[in-house]
Amino acid sequence: MNKYELAVVISAKAEEDARTGALEKCKALVERFGGQIGKVDEWGKKRLAYEIDKMTEGFYYFIKFEAEPTAPAEIESRVRIVDNVIRYLLVKDDDDLVTNQTEDEEIEEERDDLDE
DSSP, X not given: OEEEEEEEEEETTSOHHHHHHHHHHHHHHHHHTTOEEEEEEEEXXXXXXXXXXXXXXXXXXXXXXXEOTTHHHHHXXXXXXXXXXXXXXXXXXXXXXXXXXXXHHHHXXXXXXXXX
């Protein structure tokens, strides 16, 4: 199982019930394809980087989950048709990448020390 993060931007024009419904649909999609949701971060209403459908603001949500490698493609294909979701991004969460970089840096420092 791999770790993933699904970032969802929901329309600021949607009522609170509609926003909650859209978020619940996204979470249900993750679970439908075997994902185990770990954490959901709600960032609230933020300004968009650029105008989308004449909107300048949206509600940001980040869903962290674990799933099989085949799940992201299935989830993405269905998230794009969820009502009130104006943008989404699903990425693999590489926490191990940070630890590997620090280990590589430590190895390079040891090499430098041996060279001296």
